[in-house]
Amino acid sequence: GESVGLHLPTLSVQEGDNSIINCAYSNSASDYFIWYKQESGKGPQFIIDIRSNMDKRQGQRVTVLLNKTVKHLSLQIAATQPGDSAVYFCAEKSGNTPLVFGKGTRLSVIA
Amino acid sequence: DGGITQSPKYLFRKEGQNVTLSCEQNLNHDAMYWYRQDPGQGLRLIYYSQIVNDFQKGDIAEGYSVSREKKESFPLTVTSAQKNPTAFYLCASSIEDVGGEQFFGPGTRLTVL
Numbered sequence: 001g002e003s004v005g006l007h008l009p010t011l012s013v014q015e016g017d018n019s020i021i022n023c024a025y026s027n028s029a030s031d032y033f034i035w036y037k038q039e040s041g042k043g044p045q046f047i048i049d050i051r052s053n054m055d056k057r058q059g060q061r062v063t064v065l066l067n068k069t070v071k072h073l074s075l076q077i078a079a080t081q082p083g084d085s086a087v088y089f090c091a092e093k094s095g096n097t098p099l100v101f102g103k104g105t106r107l108s109v110i111a
Numbered sequence: 112d113g114g115i116t117q118s119p120k121y122l123f124r125k126e127g128q129n130v131t132l133s134c135e136q137n138l139n140h141d142a143m144y145w146y147r148q149d150p151g152q153g154l155r156l157i158y159y160s161q162i163v164n165d166f167q168k169g170d171i172a173e174g175y176s177v178s179r180e181k182k183e184s185f186p187l188t189v190t191s192a193q194k195n196p197t198a199f200y201l202c203a204s205s206i207e208d209v210g211g212e213q214f215f216g217p218g219t220r221l222t223v224l
Contacts, residue, residue, distance in 0.1 A: 032211065034212060034213075036215075041218070041220075042217060042218065043115075043201050043203075043215035043216050043217050043218050044154070044201070044215045045215070046212055046214070049212060089153060089154070093211075096207075098144065098156055098159050098169065099213060100156075101146075101153045101154040101155075102153055103152060103153040104151075104152075104153050
């Protein structure tokens with residue numbers, strides 16, 4: 001079946017550097033994508049989303065890039081801070097189907 | 112404050128007992144969802160509901176049951192038929208029928224002894 005997955009299960013970044021978390025998806029009909037941040041023992045929190053009619057969207061310190069040609073999604077975090085340490089999930093959906101989540105990438109920020 | 116609440120945060124049960132996890136939202140959202148998360152894993156959809164008195168099975172519905180008698184509430188029962196019930200359970204809601212940004216509750220960690 002269709003699936004959402006991640007290239008890297010863990011990522012260690014020096015404080016102040018930029019982080020890039022990648023996500024591959026296989027459903028070419030997906031029209032909405034979203035990134036969540038989950039801290040240990042808590043529920044996921046919304047970071048940023050993007051629709052398939054866009055290829056880039058920026059938020060505060062975060063940017064999401066969508067490449068529909070290769071079905072790839074990435075989350076860029078600028079000037080990574082210790083508080084960014086968490087597990088990051090991408091999710092996608094097609095039409096009115098529920099969100100499908102990837103397995104997650106753990107981001108560790110080294111002070 | 113608007114949001115989603117789940118209770119309790121930690122729950123312990125003996126094997127063979129049914130247990131019901133609570134999920135309440137005051138966001139006036141139509142759609143609600145239940146996910147299961149195992150250590151080091153992503154979220155797997157158990158059940159979801161688009162409107163009151165209607166719900167659909169997700170990817171791993173076996174051994175679980177739900178009800179949606181009120182818009183604000185979507186309780187999940189983990190039955191004795193669920194072979195491996197120990198997990199972190201997350202409830203979510205969204206303003207659209209299905210999908211779109213989902214708002215998550217704090218989760219309930221269920222441990223079956």
